[in-house]
Ligand SMILES: NC(=O)C1=CN([C@@H]2O[C@H](COP(=O)(O)OP(=O)(O)OC[C@H]3O[C@@H](n4cnc5c(N)ncnc54)[C@H](OP(=O)(O)O)[C@@H]3O)[C@@H](O)[C@H]2O)C=CC1
């Protein structure tokens with residue numbers, strides 16, 4: 001004997017019902033088919049009942065809809081037997097007269113509601129019995145319960161006996177309505193919403209079925225809620241305990257009470273999807289499921305939770321407090337979803353359905369009246385808008401480090417855990433988070449435990465000029481390789497320039513961002529950009545700054561505080577006051593986020609990381625001597641009798657070396673910032689005032705705006721040409737050199753001869769000599785392209801990859 005159950009969602013359309021027929025016909029051997037009401041019918045019956053109470057006669061409209069649904073199926077399924085239409089007609093008449101009675105009395109008791117609701121399953125089973133051409137069995141006569149209407153408690157012994165007696169000579173196929181039962185005195189009852197699963201499980205257990213197959217519209221138990229986690233997948237197999245834990249914590253695949261009968265009798269439960277009949281579904285049985293890749297089998301969550309916390313020193317060491325509290329909840333018919341108690345015993349927190357808040361308040365005040373009056377319970381706190389999340393897996397109890405990994409992932413994701421519980425069985429860790437953080441929580445935990453195929457970073461980028469544009473091109477080119485070779489997906493979740501901004505948590509295509517930004521973007525606003533990044537609350541969020549703007553740099557603090565890592569090509573923050581620099585670094589450290597700015601000095605050259613590595617390994621940076629301006633080195637390598645100074649500046653801008661405002665380069669400010677950053681990363685508490693700058697062009701050029709600067713610039717060409725000729729004669733070159741030693745530094749134009757290590761520094765290259773305790777006699781030398789779109793973008797890219805930690 002096999003039992004198959006079809007839920008209402010699997011009985012939604014004529015096509016689905018035809019599929020049901022295939023499934024039934026393809027099952028050879030003895031078979032009992034248990035069915036729910038057709039989709040939505042139970043809800044419509046409840047609605048009709050409620051309408052009958054509140055507004056007499058309005059129930060007729062709903063009743064007509066119910067009739068249409070059933071007659072519609074009879075016609076669409078081409079059921080020609082006249083008796084079926086008559087039988088359905090009779091049932092509808094019966095339903096109508098009960099509703100009229102409700103309307104007259106103006107009251108709908110749970111008992112009457114049960115009496116109404118049984119029609120759903122009765123009607124579907126009558127129609128399907130005719131369509132499948134198999135006999136119909138009256139379940140209500142076989143499943144016996146108490147009179148707890150709405151969710152009656154099953155009398156297992158009598159039910160099993162009656163079912164076995166009814167099936168003693170049975171062979172072939174039959175259909176039975178789920179959900180409905182009756183008391184000893186044959187009063188109709190129901191088994192609670194979802195109770196058709198329970199009926200099927202009772203039949204399967206009583207008859208010792210070889211399998212119970214339950215068809216819904218889901219692939220079985222999923223690793224997490226697929227509506228939230230698009231990478232969630234169906235769990236192929238699990239134990240009864242795991243299924244119980246997951247369904248208790250919100251995975252609505254199977255009605256939790258159904259698991260007990262099949263577990264007790266060791267009957268395998270197979271969950272299948274009517275929309276994916278070839279899918280494997282989930283098998284729940286007593287088999288060995290220990291070979292699963294992850295000890296965590298699934299994540300489940302329940303929202304709409306409130307959390308109550310009772311605090312008081314009077315609870316410490318007093319026995320029976322928990323017992324009294326939970327008995328009081330039981331008296332109010334309130335289910336406690338999760339409990340957390342500190343070992344100090346001075347507080348107990350528990351989670352419950354938010355709709356039960358009044359009952360919970362009443363229960364606490366009634367039970368602990370005296371303690372509250374005496375002050376031994378001094379605080380009762382209610383927090384709303386909470387969700388309970390649980391990870392479940394029987395193998396968790398044999399694996400160390402699960403809790404460590406879980407809470408590390410949550411911490412790194414910036415998720416605050418409000419309360420925690422783990423039973424000694426170790427197969428479930430549950431915790432409470434604020435509901436706005438639920439989506440992120442599920443993502444973070446799914447990524448941590450479920451072998452999501454890919455690790456994902458969510459990028460938010462401001463600045464799509466020279467560097468930003470190249471970065472997006474590189475990301476576009478590399479995305480397939482990163483996915484394939486490093487299992488890393490980079491999703492562009494937000495972009496902005498000075499005019500517009502655009503967000504899409506599903507990802508903005510790298511090859512279309514500009515068109516989309518222009519077409520769909522809204523007006524750019526930095527506060528609103530930050531709000532969006534934080535509001536989207538995506539896990540593994542990274543903010544990338546490819547501007548030179550101080551207002552953009554002022555957003556870093558907020559991002560880091562909200563666990564959003566920051567990658568900056570912009571040098572403003574790292575070279576601002578030491579206090580700000582230090583604050584940003586320490587927030588990043590405390591929040592488990594990263595603040596990376598490798599390209600601030602030497603573009604793509606590994607300068608900051610090398611200094612960090614030297615220091616971490618115990619070395620000390622004693623002195624820095626460097627050419628750090630790509631623009632200035634390019635200018636001094638390009639200037640000639642044919643190319644005047646002003647032209648070289650224009651060329652440097654065109655080549656993408658110069659700052660958005662080239663006066664930052666020409667004034668020496670850019671190099672000063674870089675020396676400050678190197679000094680700080682070398683461990684010195686350096687301010688920009690510690691680094692002097694000797695200008696090499698008149699300060700008057702820096703008054704006014706950029707346009708007037710460009711106009712005035714050719715004015716210095718003759719002087720430069722005169723100085724250049726002398727230099728050429730002496731076989732020397734200009735290098736703008738930054739140095740730092742003993743807490744102080746300088747930036748100035750130096751004339752170097754052919755013996756000097758900086759003499760042969762080509763193009764826009766940078767060079768850095770690091771004198772350290774270990775590299776004293778022969779300083780460490782790092783040299784190469786020090787500016788330009790491609791190398792800088794590559795440096796920013798490398799910082800992003802560091803955050804992914806692949
Ligand atoms: N070029 C190089 O070789 C290197 C550059 N860097 C640094 O990289 C950064 C970017 O340089 P680069 O790409 O050359 O500069 P660009 O001028 O080419 O691009 C700057 C981008 O920032 C945007 N932007 C400016 N202000 C705002 C704002 N308030 N809100 C939103 N967007 C804004 C601009 O928008 P819009 O397009 O609308 O004007 C533009 O897209 C600079 O900090 C520079 O120091 C670091 C190392 C090397």
Ligand SMILES: N[C@@H](CC=O)C(=O)O
Pocket residue numbers: 599600601602603628629630631632657658659665670786787788
């Ligand atoms: N403008 C800068 C760019 C890199 O930081 C330079 O010229 O070096």
